[in-house]
Amino acid sequence: MSDEVRKKLLRKKKIEQGMELAFEDNLSGFTKLIEDVRDGVDVPIDPVLNATGSRMDSFLGEAACGNAVEVVKYCLQKGADINWVGQHNRTPLQRALHNSAEDVIPVLLENGADMRLLFPQERDEEGNVVFRAWDPEDLNGLDCESHIAELLKKWDFSKTLTILEQRAGNKAAADVAKSAENEHVAAEFKSSSETLKQEYEKAVAIYKAAVQLREERIKDYDRAKCEGRLHVLDVAEGLIKESEAKVEETKTKVSVLEQKYKASEAKMRQHQVAMQGGIKYDTEITIGQLEDVIFADVGAQIINAKKVVPLVIDPSGNGLTFLTYRNCLLIDIANSHHMHPKQLRLNILGCLRFGKPLLINLRDKPLDVALATLKEKCEGSLVNLFQWLVLDKTIKEPSKYEQLISEEVEAENNELNRRRFTPTFTERFVVALISQQPYPEEKDMGNFYSVFVSA
Incomplete structure (x- = not known):
């Protein structure tokens, strides 16, 4: 527990x-x-x-x-x-x-x-x-x-009406004051976040410059060695070590500032959510209900909502851990191997071929950023893949998924031969997105059936 x-x-x-x-x-x-x-x-x-x-x-x-x-x-x-x-x-x-x-x-x-x-x-x-x-x-x-x-x-019931009117007036005044206070706090959050962002970007620039200087000094060392200028090698080696220390120092600073900036952004978003009265999800469930809701659509909640792909909001990460041990294929947008065009094709085709659920981990990135990354990677494999896979799930149609099957794929993996794909399995194919972003923007969830997982 x-x-x-x-x-x-x-x-x-x-x-x-x-x-x-x-x-x-x-x-x-x-x-x-x-x-x-x-x-x-x-x-x-x-x-x-x-x-x-x-x-x-x-x-x-x-x-x-x-x-x-x-x-x-x-x-x-x-x-x-x-x-x-x-x-x-x-x-x-x-x-x-x-x-x-x-x-x-x-x-x-x-x-x-x-x-x-x-x-x-x-x-x-x-x-x-x-x-x-x-x-x-x-x-x-x-x-x-x-x-x-x-x-x-x-x-005297008129007293009740007077009390209620006074209370309503007091509440309205309090709401106005609270709204002004919230706006002031929001402005402070924004200012703090922008300052941290500038510091972070400045630190990144210094880090990149340090890396570049280190590379130049390594080249100088290699050049001196090739030219036989042995008398300068000790000095050049010392400069390289100095650069390496600078790179590590600036790298650490970048990491610290990045964490501070992300924390500031999260606080600002948390405040925005509180001001808006919370985030509205299509449904809220427990971890134990995940499979039934997002893979089996028990109760036809997703279909009835006229949406095709569930988006699981799982701030604790416990839902992701739970699903990792279920019969599904997990791909991670931060994993370069998973997102390689060829591997992405193979993963999608494998799930379609065997009717297996595909779970795409968006990490804790802002939803718009994560979805943009996913779209870029999908379209690097096939122009309309993001639309077919994530937005309308028409990838199950033979005319769509067969575009992913190249001669190379068929030659390397006989199981992915186009003749082996059958409606019995392709119709079972399910795709779901999962995010650990605690305060997603509602506008970014609009195309999906949003599912909040309570810890």
């Missing part, structure tokens, strides 16, 4: 414990557990408070159900969503009503609990609630004890 999975399971267990503490109104135990769930990470507390348990109910809902006034007040003070809709469409107020938790009901009402959500409401096309006009008479049919119903009837 990976550390990441272990952390997720532990967090889930703590959340369930928190539900019990909230119900019991154990404020000291609850607040301590909330900090444990945050795990010292500098994250806002409100998303943690709005975490849900196995029944999709929030801490606030559980506290309301248990008439736990202190925990309810704490949750509201820290920004918990008072109108969170949990299991069976129940809000914290509704759960309090069902358990006759009369001590917390006034607290909830005074903080904007919306009584309209006690009743079925219509929703628009985007799933947003469209409230109908409030009618106090609706409370007459409410399934709760009579004294609880009277408590609700006495509440």
Whole structure:
């Protein structure tokens, strides 16, 4: 079990414990557990408070159900969503009503609990609630004890509307401020990244110059030796050693700056993703589901999405390790042997001939760069190969794959003789891309069925 999975399971267990503490109104135990769930990470507390348990109910809902006034007040003070809709469409107020938790009901009402959500409401096309006009008479049919119903009837609903309007206004103002802050942070990230890029490019230029100088000094040494100028060989040899030391020094600097630059780019992209509310994938799966989804298309998810090639986003690399030991052929865009035109042809033809899945590892390169590299290598073998293989998968058609079969290929490998290719096997051929890029651009995933693998 990976550390990441272990952390997720532990967090889930703590959340369930928190539900019990909230119900019991154990404020000291609850607040301590909330900090444990945050795990010292500098994250806002409100998303943690709005975490849900196995029944999709929030801490606030559980506290309301248990008439736990202190925990309810704490949750509201820290920004918990008072109108969170949990299991069976129940809000914290509704759960309090069902358990006759009369001590917390006034607290909830005074903080904007919306009584309209006690009743079925219509929703628009985007799933947003469209409230109908409030009618106090609706409370007459409410399934709760009579004294609880009277408590609700006495509440001035206009106060609720005022609270909700104020909250919406505060949220809008906070969103504007947050947006401005995000833009400022993004500008700082961009500036830092550009500075590191310039330093990296400068270091690369110095490294190349050092390599060139070393080569020139080696030539000078060889020339002096050929001409019999033995008296200068010691000096020339010393200059070569000096150049070699300089090459190693600049090479190390290039490596360090490259890592810093990549890390800066990753942070900038991470910030962009956070500002956009996350990356939208076609599906998210576990490692164990990989084969069924990308090779067998169980449930016809890829076909139904009207896409032909899956793109697996596997930041942890665990999915790649898992698939490496499955019955597929892995080719790596960073492997010059794999990407050699002849070898690429042989690999593709072999997979087509025997109906074997082909997995292309794009490494952790930015998707646009990785795909451009793959396209270049494919087209170095056959002009339309990238289109046929990766975009529309028409490579399975005889008129397409036979263009990969040369006389040389047939002569060297009898199994790849064009007469040996049959629809029985070629129709089984599957190609999938896999990337360890943690923050891919959505525009680069558009042509593919994007599959995120959770660690």
